Amino acid sequence: MLKLIHASKIYHRSGVCALRAVDLDVARGEYVSITGASGSGKSTLMHVLGLLDTLTAGRYLLDGEDVSRLPPQALARLRSERIGFVFQRFQLIPGMTALENVALPLVLQGVPHAVRLGRAAEQLEAVGLSDRLMHKPGQLSGGQQQRVAIARAVVTQPDVILADEPTAGLDPEAAADVLALFDRLHRAGNTIVLITHDRSAAARAARQLCLENGTLHSGQTK
Ligand SMILES: Nc1ncnc2c1ncn2[C@@H]1O[C@H](COP(=O)(O)OP(=O)(O)OP(=O)(O)O)[C@@H](O)[C@H]1O
Numbered sequence: 001m002l003k004l005i006h007a008s009k010i011y012h013r014s015g016v017c018a019l020r021a022v023d024l025d026v027a028r029g030e031y032v033s034i035t036g037a038s039g040s041g042k043s044t045l046m047h048v049l050g051l052l053d054t055l056t057a058g059r060y061l062l063d064g065e066d067v068s069r070l071p072p073q074a075l076a077r078l079r080s081e082r083i084g085f086v087f088q089r090f091q092l093i094p095g096m097t098a099l100e101n102v103a104l105p106l107v108l109q110g111v112p113h114a115v116r117l118g119r120a121a122e123q124l125e126a127v128g129l130s131d132r133l134m135h136k137p138g139q140l141s142g143g144q145q146q147r148v149a150i151a152r153a154v155v156t157q158p159d160v161i162l163a164d165e166p167t168a169g170l171d172p173e174a175a176a177d178v179l180a181l182f183d184r185l186h187r188a189g190n191t192i193v194l195i196t197h198d199r200s201a202a203a204r205a206a207r208q209l210c211l212e213n214g215t216l217h218s219g220q221t222k
């Protein structure tokens with residue numbers, strides 16, 4: 001499903017080599033966690049996998065298609081169709097309701113208004129927020145906002161859910177809710193890549209990887 005072949009990323013402005021000849025193969029339906037010290041390249045890896053950034057060298061195959069050299073417009077389209085993102089800071093639109101936030105990726109795909117609101121409501125129900133559809137992010141707790149973000153990530157039925165430190169800003173109970181949701185999404189057949197500092201969170205994934213100064217290893221960070 002996701003395949004990196006000798007993938008390297010150099011940020012030319014800083015001269016930092018953030019990924020060094022990374023090989024990674026994530027099969028459909030897998031749940032993989034990635035740990036690593038600050039600056040080890042985790043977010044860079046997520047940006048590459050999520051088509052938010054491109055490689056300096058090496059190749060990236062998404063579902064068998066080489067996407068390493070596609071122009072920005074093609075990347076943007078693939079990103080909106082194939083990738084679901086969950087970020088540490090939720091990145092919800094403050095002026096929109098939970099329902100509108102979750103429906104937003106479907107606007108970009110041209111799904112009709114009534115259909116997308118219906119699908120957004122279903123996803124919010126699935127994350128336990130059917131009584132919060134009309135609330136704006138500022139009227140929700142951090143854990144609730146992250147659950148809205150997860151509903152938004154899955155509403156397009158993406159090929160992969162990429163989560164970068166999704167529990168870092170949450171209290172333990174809300175973090176546990178978020179991890180339970182990922183477990184459920186995994187059981188339902190979703191492919192998940194979870195980046196986290198939290199060792200117990202990482203341990204929930206079937207396969208654990210760690211980044212060390214841009215190099216990927218199996219197992220958790222020591
Ligand atoms: N846009 C950028 N321009 C230049 N250098 C960058 C850029 N983004 C990241 N870097 C550098 O690349 C390296 C990896 O950064 P990255 O953000 O991937 O680390 P990380 O593992 O996500 O860290 P953290 O745990 O702190 O989020 C760091 O040395 C960082 O300074």
Ligand SMILES: [Mg+2]
Pocket residue numbers: 042043044
């Ligand atoms: Mg990071």
